Amino acid sequence: MLIKRPADIEPSEITSESVYQRRRTLLKMSGLATAGAIAGIPLLSLAEQEGISGRELQGVIESPLSTAEPANSWQDITTYNNYYEFGTGKADPARNARDFEPRPWSVVVKGECDKPGRYDFEDLVDNQQLEERVYRFRCVEAWSMVIPWVGIPLASIIGRLQPNSNAKFLRFRTLHDPERMPGQRRRTLDWPYTEGLTMAEAMHPLTLMAVGLYGRELPNQNGAPMRLVVPWKYGFKSIKAIAEIEFTRRRPRSSWEQAIPSEYGFYANVNPEVDHPRWSQARERPIGFGLFARKKPTLMFNGYADQVASLYSGLDLRKNF
């Protein structure tokens, strides 16, 4: 338990809804709401948005680690997705994951730790610690969004699993079940989808195990019931529907690295100075502003350089991309 709920806040006092209302009021006061409305930024409370689904999560506290930028709409975040288990098109996951049943769910924990085993989702994720974190999200395909995730710091899960001194990396695997994940019936990737982090990256306070969105349970297309969010890295690091966590001595190989090592490195840090071999990473297209919206400059580490650059001191970021 690395992050505690402030003692003076009753969980029942704070609903996700009021969080949005409050942020909206703040933005209005600063004059941003008007500007946002003109630019098409959906500065809407949940009640004013369409298509919202999922059970509301209780006792979610607002994290000071959130960006102040206005969030994309529920619609943007749940209809423009990458999730190859449910198809390769951006609109496929919303359609094809509709009937996926993410509960009950369990996660196998193995490798270099003192508490291996199979954990029920509810035992692994401590609902008393749920935080809302509004993070910038940058896909390697040069588009971006701002997303109000709900989750718990990955560090607090790791703390309970008690990694030993051999544990230098973590490997995450998505559920492998072609019956329930139709995309796995085709060899678009080497299933199950696999990702990895260094122990330092995994323990960083910005690294979130997300279980919700906009104060609600995570929609299937966004990785229900639990997915990683590593905001300074390209989106593909943020593995969905995690069914296995393994502590390893050696650096794991991710599915994308395995598929195309020249294009998708292990680190996958957002870096405007290191282009993808087939396109520039200098700029990005914010989703939600229309197809022809002006691109904006991409920031080093997706804007989180102050918090994470020190993790990579001494590393050649061109070689270790």
Ligand SMILES: Nc1nc2c(c(=O)[nH]1)N[C@H]1C(S)=C(S)[C@@H](COP(=O)(O)O)O[C@H]1N2
């Ligand atoms: N299991 C799994 N996780 C995944 C992917 C995937 O295809 N399968 N796609 C990744 C990529 S490339 C991106 S950009 C993000 C997209 O997350 P979102 O759809 O919630 O925005 O999920 C990542 N996690």
Ligand SMILES: [Mo]
């Ligand atoms: Mo991505």
